[in-house]
Amino acid sequence: MAVEKIHTLVVGAGQAGVAISEHLGKNGVEHLVLERGRIAERWRSMRWDSLVANGPAWHDRFPNLDFPGDPDAFVPKEQVADYFEAYARKNGAPIRCGIEVTGVERLARRPGFRVETSGGVIEARNVVAATGPFQKPNIPPLVPAEAGLNQIHSSEYRNPAQLPEGSVLVVGAGSSGVQIADELMRAGRRVYLSVGPHDRPPRSYRGRDFVWWLGVLGKWDAQAQAPGAEHVTIAVSGARGGETIDFRRLAAQGTVLVGMTGAYTNGTLSFSDDLARNLERGDRNYLSLLDEADAFVADNGLNLPEEPEARVLGPEVDCVANPLRELNLADAGVSTIIWATGFSSDYSWLKVNAFDEAGRPKHQRGVSSEKGIYFLGLPWLTGRGSSFIWGVWHDAKHVADHIVIQDNYLSYSR
CATH class of the missing domain: 3.50.50.60 (FAD/NAD(P)-binding domain)
Structure with missing residues (x-):
């Protein structure tokens, strides 16, 4: 041939x-x-x-x-x-x-x-x-198959009706994880969202989308990630016409936030004591971009509407003030784990x-x-x-x- x-x-x-x-x-x-x-x-x-x-x-x-x-x-x-x-x-x-x-x-x-x-x-x-x-979807080998849970990667998720009845744990709070968790919560599911280190830019600010701000501020020109940020996810969404991700607001609406997922023992998952730190890191990233945007407007004499309400963060919620350190999945009614943990x-x-x-x-x-x-x-x-x-x-x-x-x-x- x-x-x-x-x-x-x-x-x-x-x-x-x-x-x-x-x-x-x-x-x-x-x-x-x-x-x-x-x-x-x-x-x-x-x-x-x-x-x-x-x-x-x-x-x-x-x-x-x-x-x-x-x-x-x-x-x-x-x-x-x-x-x-x-x-x-x-x-x-x-x-x-x-x-x-x-x-x-x-x-x-x-x-x-x-x-x-x-x-x-x-x-x-x-x-x-x-x-x-x-x-290759990354699914950490934490929860064994014999635990009897429905475990899927975010690439396999399609819609809430696909999942069996019960609560859902979403592991990973980048763009995919946070959007899936929000959709499930709006569909009436009890949702636990495991949140790791992340950046969360404003979806828009002063009438301009964040991609515009990254352009005029020269941030698209970055040649490499900052040291230590290689595994930091970005929480941003275009859902419902585009909106800024605010984890505290999600919690106030019913999503239970937990820290990074740790070990699994006898039906119980443990979580790191890092939820507040991870949220504060996201807040710093968010507010620093607003500061740079305001400075750019002032330095260039732009006529863009002020947006002071953008600096009002979501309300303090109990799951952040008193974070869960472990969760018995059966007692919590968790039937599905969605691993929004990226690919290799x-x-x-x-x-x-x-x-x-x-x-x-x-x-x-x-x-x-x-x-x-x-x-x-x-x-x-x-x-x-x-x-x-x-x-x-x-x-x-x-x-x-x-x-x-x-x-x-x-x-x-x-």
Whole structure:
């Protein structure tokens, strides 16, 4: 059987794969994008039903195509997936769906890679891993299966009706965990929310969304997370038209806040004594951004409405003043634990020298330590914006430019 040959093979047709296909195509680089599911599959099948984008439509998009409708709206997940399909069609992206890449190895004594796929073998000079960071759901091995609880990862959650009757413990208070907990509480469930260290920016302030403030304050330009903040989540939501996350307000509405989840013993979970500290850290992050925004308005003479009520924090609540240190799950009626504890990458198919001792990609702005291998779609790939749709587009441009530059070097002759 003949081996198909291609200059650059892109693995994954999510936002990263669609973005780099545009840049490669504009540069005349022959390429192919393989996707084991549908275009933007994870937006369709690994998100809950009511999810909307965390940024407004005017900002959370690629530069060359707007979302239809209100530019200040937060777009539902299905429409986000449709957007990427439309963008791929607009640029004539050469995408093959339903093809899984199972192995990539460097060719012997010649440039390029042998790529094993469910549709046959392909040889490619370059391979772009655009599969992103959401391959393997992280579920801490705390509560054994024999405990008889319904345990799912946040990527498996769809809606409240999916869960058995009873109370729910949500572990993790980043964007996913806090939105799922809020939805369950509004559906009438008793909800316990385990809150760790987090940042919680204002959804909007003085008439501008927080993504605008991050832009004018230069915070999108950050090249790396501050030391010690690598595992700090961000609590922000576009639900119900966008609102600032305030954990104390959630507690006042009925959600029971607890600290970080610790050990499990004989049906009882213990929690760290860090709830108040974690909330105070989020408050400091929130108020510091308001301070910087006010200073920017004053320094630049902007006519933006004052918003003193934004500095009024949620009420003090008993679950913060007297936090639970342990919870007997049966006595509390907890039937489900939702682990909103993030993901880990899975590059087991990529059998090349491009990873450190911990299995993390070794790269600079997506350019791997293994010549001809590239990474896209990772958080902080080039900076803070890399986790956002618009940031992926700019990251992809850098990777595509690097591929073209290398081709120019190789084509040089005296």
